[in-house]
Amino acid sequence: MRYSTKLIGTTRLAGAALVLTMAAACGSPTSMANAPASGTETAPPSGSAGTSTSVPPPGKPQFDPPQGAxxxxxxxxxxxxxxxxxxxxxxxxxxxxxxxxxxxxxxxxxxxxxxxxxxxxxxxxxxxxxxxxxxxxxxxxxxxxxxxxxxxxxxxxxxxxxxxxxxx
Known part of the structure; x- marks a missing residue:
């Protein structure tokens, strides 16, 4: 009885360690650093550097009014x-x-x-x-x-x- 309890406890511990290792590998900053961009980031339109307008781009809602509006x-x-x-x-x-x-x-x-x-x-x-x-x-x-x-x-x-x- 004692042996089976130790075996079950060891199996649970090993399973938990495996799950934690996989979860850590999937969400670690190191694994995300080289991941491709999600596509939600947008670069400013070409030629927009130095313009004074702060208008949100069409079709891209924001939740704060533009600065200076x-x-x-x-x-x-x-x-x-x-x-x-x-x-x-x-x-x-x-x-x-x-x-x-x-x-x-x-x-x-x-x-x-x-x-x-x-x-x-x-x-x-x-x-x-x-x-x-x-x-x-x-x-x-x-x-x-x-x-x-x-x-x-x-x-x-x-x-x-x-x-x-x-x-x-």
């Missing part, structure tokens, strides 16, 4: 068409030719924004989200990234009207 005063942002809980935060950047808008996305969707109307009095920004692929499992989280929207002319004193359309 100016908040558009709340009295010049009309978010009445958005759901009550939707953020109504807008910044101008790049001399007012780019709006940086706080959007909403969740699960597998990604926020989209487009200036659908630009007049002397207002700029209408349509906010939507990409549709999740059918059959794809998605988390139920809610995110509020900032996205950039190009304008044809600087914002100036125009009002920004935010609206939301169905997922695309």
């Amino acid at each position: 100016q908040r558009v005063p709340d009295n010049r942002v009309d978010g009445a068409a958005l759901p009550k809980t939707f953020p109504k935060e807008v910044y101008s950047d790049n001399g007012g030719t780019v709006l940086v808008v706080r959007a909403e996305e969740g699960g597998c969707g990604h926020a989209l924004g487009e200036a659908v109307e630009q007049s002397a009095q207002k700029v209408v920004v349509d906010l939507s989200e990409t549709k999740a692929q059918t059959g794809q499992m998605c988390t139920m989280d809610l995110r509020h990234p900032v996205i950039s929207v190009a304008l044809g002319a600087p914002l100036g004193e125009r009002t920004v009207v935010l609206k939301q359309s169905a997922p695309r």
